[in-house]
Structure formats: structure tokens, C-alpha cells
Amino acid sequence: xxxxxxxxxxxxxxxxxxxxxxxxxFDLISGNPAEIMLGTQxxxxxxxxxxxxxxxxxxxxxxxxEWLIGFFTGDLGTSYSYHQPVWDLIAPKVLVTLCxxxxxxxxxxxxxxxxxxxxxxxxxxxxDGLSTALNQLCMAVPPFFTGxxxxxxxxxxxxxxxxxxxxxxxxxxxxxxxYMLFAAVSIAIPRIAMTGRMMRSTVQAEMQKDxxxxxxxxxxxxxxxxxxxxLKNALVPVVTFLAQTMAEIVAGxxxxxxxxxxxxxxxxxxxxxSNRDYPVVQAIVVILALWVVLAGTVADLINQxxxxxxxxxxxx
Amino acid sequence: MKKKLMAxxxxxxxxxxxxxxCGDSSTEKASEDGQNETGSTEAVAHANEITVGIAQDLxxxxxxHKAVAAGTKEVMFNVFEGLMKxxxxxxxxxxxxxDYTVSDDRMTYTFTLREGVKFHNGETVTAEDVKxxxxxxxxxxxxxxxxxxxxxxxxVEILDERTxxxxxxxxxxxxxxxxxxxxxxxxxxxxxTAPVGTGPFKFVSRTAQDSIVLEKFDEYWGTPAYLDKVxxxxxxxxxxxxxxxxxGAIDMFAHLTSTQVAQLGDDFYVEEGTMxxxxxxxxxxxxxxxxxxxxxxxxxxxxxxxxxxxxxxxGYGSPIGSSMYPAFGKYFDDSLTNHYTKDIxxxxxxxxxxxxxxxxxxxxxxxxxxxxxxxxxxxxVEQLKEINVTAKIELVEWGTWLSDVYAGRQYxxxxxxVDASNMTARALLERFTSTAGNNFxxxxxxxxxxxxxxxQACYDxxxxxxxxxxxxTNLTENAANVYIQxxxxxxxxxxGLEGLNFYPIYVLDLSxxxxxx
Numbered sequence: 001x002x003x004x005x006x007x008x009x010x011x012x013x014x015x016x017x018x019x020x021x022x023x024x025x026f027d028l029i030s031g032n033p034a035e036i037m038l039g040t041q042x043x044x045x046x047x048x049x050x051x052x053x054x055x056x057x058x059x060x061x062x063x064x065x066e067w068l069i070g071f072f073t074g075d076l077g078t079s080y081s082y083h084q085p086v087w088d089l090i091a092p093k094v095l096v097t098l099c100x101x102x103x104x105x106x107x108x109x110x111x112x113x114x115x116x117x118x119x120x121x122x123x124x125x126x127x128d129g130l131s132t133a134l135n136q137l138c139m140a141v142p143p144f145f146t147g148x149x150x151x152x153x154x155x156x157x158x159x160x161x162x163x164x165x166x167x168x169x170x171x172x173x174x175x176x177x178x179y180m181l182f183a184a185v186s187i188a189i190p191r192i193a194m195t196g197r198m199m200r201s202t203v204q205a206e207m208q209k210d211x212x213x214x215x216x217x218x219x220x221x222x223x224x225x226x227x228x229x230x231l232k233n234a235l236v237p238v239v240t241f242l243a244q245t246m247a248e249i250v251a252g253x254x255x256x257x258x259x260x261x262x263x264x265x266x267x268x269x270x271x272x273x274s275n276r277d278y279p280v281v282q283a284i285v286v287i288l289a290l291w292v293v294l295a296g297t298v299a300d301l302i303n304q305x306x307x308x309x310x311x312x313x314x315x316x
Numbered sequence: 317m318k319k320k321l322m323a324x325x326x327x328x329x330x331x332x333x334x335x336x337x338c339g340d341s342s343t344e345k346a347s348e349d350g351q352n353e354t355g356s357t358e359a360v361a362h363a364n365e366i367t368v369g370i371a372q373d374l375x376x377x378x379x380x381h382k383a384v385a386a387g388t389k390e391v392m393f394n395v396f397e398g399l400m401k402x403x404x405x406x407x408x409x410x411x412x413x414x415d416y417t418v419s420d421d422r423m424t425y426t427f428t429l430r431e432g433v434k435f436h437n438g439e440t441v442t443a444e445d446v447k448x449x450x451x452x453x454x455x456x457x458x459x460x461x462x463x464x465x466x467x468x469x470x471x472v473e474i475l476d477e478r479t480x481x482x483x484x485x486x487x488x489x490x491x492x493x494x495x496x497x498x499x500x501x502x503x504x505x506x507x508x509t510a511p512v513g514t515g516p517f518k519f520v521s522r523t524a525q526d527s528i529v530l531e532k533f534d535e536y537w538g539t540p541a542y543l544d545k546v547x548x549x550x551x552x553x554x555x556x557x558x559x560x561x562x563x564g565a566i567d568m569f570a571h572l573t574s575t576q577v578a579q580l581g582d583d584f585y586v587e588e589g590t591m592x593x594x595x596x597x598x599x600x601x602x603x604x605x606x607x608x609x610x611x612x613x614x615x616x617x618x619x620x621x622x623x624x625x626x627x628x629x630x631g632y633g634s635p636i637g638s639s640m641y642p643a644f645g646k647y648f649d650d651s652l653t654n655h656y657t658k659d660i661x662x663x664x665x666x667x668x669x670x671x672x673x674x675x676x677x678x679x680x681x682x683x684x685x686x687x688x689x690x691x692x693x694x695x696x697v698e699q700l701k702e703i704n705v706t707a708k709i710e711l712v713e714w715g716t717w718l719s720d721v722y723a724g725r726q727y728x729x730x731x732x733x734v735d736a737s738n739m740t741a742r743a744l745l746e747r748f749t750s751t752a753g754n755n756f757x758x759x760x761x762x763x764x765x766x767x768x769x770x771x772q773a774c775y776d777x778x779x780x781x782x783x784x785x786x787x788x789t790n791l792t793e794n795a796a797n798v799y800i801q802x803x804x805x806x807x808x809x810x811x812g813l814e815g816l817n818f819y820p821i822y823v824l825d826l827s828x829x830x831x832x833x
Binding site for chain 2: 037045046079081082083084089092093148151152155156159161162163164165258259260261263267268271275277
């Protein structure tokens with residue numbers, strides 16, 4: 001209980017720090033939202049009047065404080081560019097990005113772990129060299145390239161999905177998932193290769209240990225030792241790695257969303273940064289921070305279930 | 317053994333899941349494709365709607381008086397109308413107004429409103445709405461007026477429920493061109509996000525960085541739109557644009573490059589319009605050696621416009637010879653286009669006369685975000701070598717270009733496209749008068765200034781047009797710039813769609829677009 005409270009407090013603190021840093025970063029870089037909104041028609045008077053109206057001429061800390069209070073009372077503000085409440089703007093996109101990330105993550109977890117185990121068992125085999133080479137290749141291919149390739153094959157040639165016609169999540173959930181599957185695959189491929197490789201090396205390292213040799217010498221079946229003892233020990237670093245992967249999936253989805261024309265957070269984030277649309281950027285940054293911190297927390301909790309020794313360390 | 321079996325099982329089940337997932341979608345898409353195919357042969361099968369791809373989101377206020385981006389105006393042209401509206405031939409016709417008269421002193425414009433014009437919210441346009449809209453744009457309480465040209469407006473008076481009189485501070489023949497400014501309902505405060513106008517299409521929704529939806533306005537006063545619904549899909553990524561066109565998700569995409577056009581499949585045809593820009597090698601007339609008219613003329617004789625268009629634009633583009641583009645039919649004088657034909661000997665002798673028998677070195681400053689201009693500059697460098705002029709391209713960021721070249725006038729030459737902010741010749745020609753604030757080429761010619769003053773004082777349209785043409789000839793003869801072309805606007809249109817009209821301004825009118833019967 002105490003532990004949970006501590007974790008949640010840490011989580012909140014992290015988010016506040018992240019939001020402060022994002023706010024500060026925008027205050028430091030050049031580019032004025034009022035000037036950008038007025039474009040080529042900007043005159044010093046018009047800019048000053050708009051800054052006044054938007055409250056941009058007040059001190060930095062006052063603006064941050066106001067934003068923070070708004071955030072905790074559920075008011076994310078209004079987008080400078082779209083003149084719409086930020087939450088209305090990002091809520092549907094959060095869902096899309098979330099779905100895409102979860103889909104990619106499932107692909108990674110479900111494929112890489114068995115693949116890693118299998119290849120650890122086969123180490124030194126005839127096809128080992130080939131699979132290592134394939135692994136290297138998969139790691140090296142950037143998701144946007146895989147994305148273009150997949151679209152070309154599955155949309156342009158095979159017509160399994162219509163590129164650019166993303167069905168809304170609420171209108172056609174399974175259609176949207178099908179569409180996103182191709183994007184998820186292109187995000188997942190390099191990550192599968194990395195996680196699989198990591199799985200393979202931790203399993204291999206574990207198999208060299210004394211307890212494994214003892215267990216096998218006592219007449220246990222090799223594969224039952226692998227699943228009953230080795231897997232548990234080998235999983236701890238892999239779960240930690242997967243948590244980091246979760247964070248990187250979100251970063252990867254920003255690029256892949258563009259390739260597949262999926263209306264997620266990525267494009268809105270990029271556009272809002274160049275428009276200096278602070279309220280939108282702040283909200284997205286905080287959501288992404290929450291996502292990353294949550295992934296870390298969940299990984300810790302899972303690891304503690306796998307290895308009870310970690311619970312002592314975390315609780316003290 | 318067990319281990320292998322389990323791994324195999326997992327793999328097979330996964331593959332199975334993936335394949336069944338895809339299998340479903342493939343059958344579904346196949347039936348959709350079938351529909352499309354029959355659709356293109358017998359148009360009846362089409363839903364009466366299209367999806368238009370655009371490269372930029374409308375990420376600003378949708379209020380037509382506040383929106384600044386060309387991309388926003390291009391889309392919202394279908395939603396809003398002013399008292400007057402432009403036609404595809406460059407004329408102005410009454411829209412919300414039915415007719416107008418101009419007083420003898422040319423300082424009062426009296427508009428009679430068309431009867432029964434409806435806003436998209438169902439209300440009828442009244443004189444109050446008109447007064448509100450004009451006043452709002454002329455309002456100077458926050459510094460400059462929303463619409464720059466409205467600073468001449470002195471008063472807007474409601475004479476009766478269908479008549480509005482606008483008084484201006486100085487006589488003007490072109491004031492009517494500014495009356496294309498949108499008329500909005502007086503007591504409506506949602507224009508930023510849910511705009512309401514009087515155009516043939518009404519605004520339905522906007523999803524940030526994804527789409528904008530317009531629907532046909534059934535109570536439109538004029539010729540109704542053919543399509544029931546238009547969805548604008550925002551696709552910024554160049555690869556994504558091509559793939560969306562090929563997959564069938566998009567029916568129309570404007571402003572493509574000739575390379576993109578070459579990749580289009582059999583499902584599309586290409587409509588070639590014009591970008592309505594004056595692309596030229598703009599010369600700083602105050603800077604050596606371009607302060608000498610002979611040097612400028614020599615450059616004109618050295619440059620082969622058609623070769624540039626063929627080499628860098630696959631032949632798409634219209635050569636021009638002065639600061640006017642062909643879509644402005646009334647003012648465009650085609651005889652100026654070939655005023656200078658490539659003549660290396662003549663160019664060399666002009667250079668020798670001017671004191672540069674061995675040529676010189678020059679710098680072409682080009683904004684780095686406009687590939688067409690960079691491509692043009694590269695061909696220019698090669699062509700200028702023939703007269704021993706060594707040109708060097710300097711790429712700068714757009715912001716730097718604006719401050720150094722356009723505002724600061726610290727440059728030798730630059731390749732850009734200059735457009736007209738409204739449908740008047742003045743919008744293109746006033747900038748070359750010697751005192752104009754935006755005369756970034758420092759052009760200074762007494763005859764030109766006199767002609768411009770004459771044009772402003774002239775109220776006869778034909779006579780005024782004649783004077784503007786003289787001004788264009790003046791620019792050509794004095795080789796103010798090395799005029800090159802009006803870039804082509806290449807629009808990919810799905811076969812079966814027809815009726816697309818190009819305008820002399822940057823808009824995409826969808827009210828005439830329809831699926832072929």
C-alpha cells in the first residue's frame with residue numbers, strides 16, 4: 001500500500017517536472033504564437049494586441065501556474081490554432097495512438113519472446129548464421145521504410161487495405177484495427193528483432209549457470225528446465241526492456257502515422273510545435289509522459305511478481 | 317521436442333491470426349473495388365461525393381476575415397461569398413448583392429442586396445449583416461483594419477432593408493474588387509470553429525490534422541453544387557499522397573509536381589491550370605551591375621524560358637514576358653512574352669557596351685523551401701554561362717529571404733514567384749512604382765510612375781486596362797526582371813470527374829465539379 005502511494009506520488013511529480021520543462025523549453029526557443037497566427041499580415045500593433053488578448057505578455061511563472069491549476073481542475077485550455085478546447089481536439093487522437101501502440105506492443109511481446117527462446121535453444125545450429133543476419137537486417141530497417149514497403153505491397157498491389165482511408169475507431173473498430181495492423185507491423189519489426197536478440201542472449205547466459213546444469217544433471221528434461229526455471233530469470237531484464245520499448249513505440253508511431261495517414265497524436269504534436277500552439281503541445285507532452293512513466297511502473301510490478309526478491313528492494 | 321512444438325504452434329496461430337485478419341479485409345476491399353470499377357463506367361453507382369487531398373491543414377481560425385493562409389482561403393472559397401464574387405475568367409459578378417451603382421464622384425458605392433439569399437444557418441441575409449461584415453473588416457480599433465484595403469472606408473449606411481451605401485475617402489475604380497470579402501451573419505460568434513457563410517457548400521466539421529467536411533447547401537441562391545459532400549483529407553507526406561491516390565482513397569489532388577504526375581496510374585487524368593504567380597529572376601535594379609538597363613536586357617537575351625520549362629518542369633508552365641500571368645486575360649499581353657528571344661551574340665554585345673565584355677559574377681538568392689524556384693535557378697546558372705556570366709546560387713531560409721531580400725533589399729538577384737493579393741492589376745503592378753514599400757527590386761522609372769498615377773485617376777475600364785498594358789510593356793522594355801513563367805498547377809483528377817474550373821486566384825472551386833453522367 002505504502003509502496004503504491006509512493007509510486008503514484010513519483011508519477012505525479014515526474015509529470016509536473018516534464019510539463020514544466022516543456023513549458024520552459026517553449027519559452028526559450030524563438031517563435032511567437034501571435035506572430036505565427038498573423039502570418040504575412042503581422043504588424044507590430046496587431047501582434048501586441050493579440051499577445052494581450054492571449055495573455056502571452058504575462059510572466060512565465062504566472063502562465064505556467066495558471067496552466068497547472070487548469071490541468072488539475074480538468075481544463076486543458078483552448079488551442080491557439082484551432083480555437084477549440086484542447087481536450088476535444090486530442091481525445092479521439094489519444095485513442096488512435098493508444099490503439100496503435102498497444103497493437104504494436106502485443107506484436108512485439110507475442111512474437112519476440114518465443115522467437116528469442118527458440119533461437120537460444122538453436123544457438124550454433126546450421127541456420128543460426130542466417131537468422132543472425134536476418135535479425136540484423138530487421139533491426140536496421142527504419143519503420144517508415146517498412147511502412148512504405150508494406151503500403152506498396154498490401155495497398156497498391158494486393159489492395160488488402162485502402163491507404164489514406166482510415167475508418168474512424170468509433171465507426172468501424174475492427175476496420176480501424178485492421179488498417180493499423182500494417183502500421184503496427186512496421187513499428188514492431190525492428191523492436192521484435194531487438195527484443196528477440198536480447199531474450200536469446202539472456203536465456204543463453206542463464207543456461208550456462210550452475211543451477212541449470214544441476215537441474216539437468218539430476219535428470220530433468222531440458223525444455224522443462226528452460227520453461228520452469230530459466231524463463232523466469234531471463235524475463236526480468238526483458239520486461240524492463242519492453243517497458244522502454246513502450247516509450248519508443250510512441251515515438252515511432254509519430255513517424256509511422258504520417259506514412260500510413262493515421263490521424264493520431266503524432267501529426268498534431270508536430271504541427272502544434274511548429275505553430276507554437278502551447279496548450280496542445282503541453283497536453284500531448286503530459287499524456288506521453290504519463291504513458292512512459294506508467295509503462296515503467298507496470299514493468300516494475302510485473303518484475304516483482306516474477307522475482308519476489310525485487311519486492312524487498314522496492315519496498316524499503 | 318516439446319519446445320519446438322510449442323514455438324511452432326505459437327507461430328502458426330499468430331500467422332493464422334494475421335492471415336485471417338487480412339483475409340477478411342481483402343474480401344471486403346475486393347467488393348469495394350468492384351463497386352468502384354462499375355462506378356467509373358456507369359457513374360450512377362457513385363455516391364455523389366468526393367475526397368480531395370490537401371497538403372496543409374486548416375490550422376487556424378476558419379473566420380474568413382481572420383484566416384491568413386492561402387490554403388485555408390483555397391478551401392473556404394466554397395463556403396463564403398462577398399457582395400461580389402470572382403469568376404473563373406477573372407471578372408467580378410454580383411453575389412450577395414444583386415446590383416450596385418457608383419456615385420458620380422466615385423466615392424459612394426450603393427449595393428442592392430439579392431432577395432432571399434440564405435446563410436447556412438437558415439437565416440436570410442439582411443442589410444445589417446452586410447453592414448456588420450464590412451464594418452468589422454474596416455474596424456481600426458485594434459490597429460490596422462482586418463482587410464488592409466478597407467482603410468479607405470468612411471461609412472457604411474443602411475438605406476433600406478435591401479440597400480447599403482458605402483462611402484470611401486478617395487475616388488477609386490478598384491474598390492469594387494475588395495467587395496469579395498465574405499458576408500457573415502451579424503449575431504454569430506462561432507466563426508472561428510463552425511463558420512457560416514452563403515456559399516454553395518456549407519461547413520460541416522474539421523478534425524485537426526485529418527479532414528475537413530463540406531456539404532452541399534440546398535438553399536443556395538445560385539447554381540447549386542453538383543456534389544452532395546466533399547471531404548478534404550490532409551496528407552502532408554509526399555509518399556503518402558501518391559499512395560492515397562493509387563489506393564483510391566483520394567479523388568483529386570492539386571499542386572502536384574511533374575514527377576508526381578508521371579507516377580499517377582491509369583485511374584487519373586491531369587488538369588493543367590496555372591499557379592497564378594509571376595516567376596522571374598528578380599534583379600535588384602539599384603545594385604551593380606543591374607542598375608544598367610543593357611545588362612538586364614543582356615540577361616533577358618541569354619535566357620531561354622521554354623528550355624527552363626522543358627528541363628525543370630517537364631514542359632508544364634506558361635512562359636511570360638512581364639509582371640502579368642495569362643489567367644488575367646484582360647491585362648495579359650502575349651506579344652511581350654517573346655520580346656526577348658534567345659540571342660547570345662546580341663546579349664554579349666550589350667554586355668560589352670555596358671562595360672562587361674568578359675562577363676561578371678553574380679549571386680542568385682533562392683528560398684530553400686521552394687523547389688520549383690531552386691530548379692529554375694539551376695537551369696539559369698547553366699544558361700548564363702553562355703554569356704560568360706558566372707552565377708552562384710545561395711539558398712536561404714524563407715524567414716531570412718523575407719527579412720533580407722524582400723524587406724531589406726540586400727541582395728543581387730533572386731528567383732521567386734510573386735502573386736496578386738486580389739483580382740486587380742494594381743495588386744501586381746503597384747509594387748514597381750519607385751515609392752512603393754514592397755518594391756523589392758528597387759525599380760525606378762519616371763514614365764512608369766506617371767502611368768500608374770494616370771491609371772489610378774482613370775475611371776474608364778477600357779482606358780485603364782490600356783494604361784496597365786503600357787505599364788507592362790514598360791517593365792518588359794526596361795528589362796526590370798528576367799521574366800520566366802507562370803508555374804503550372806497540376807491537378808490529378810479521378811477519371812469520371814469533370815467540370816473543374818481554374819481561377820486567376822488561388823482557389824479550388826468545387827461547385828462545378830461532378831461525376832460524369
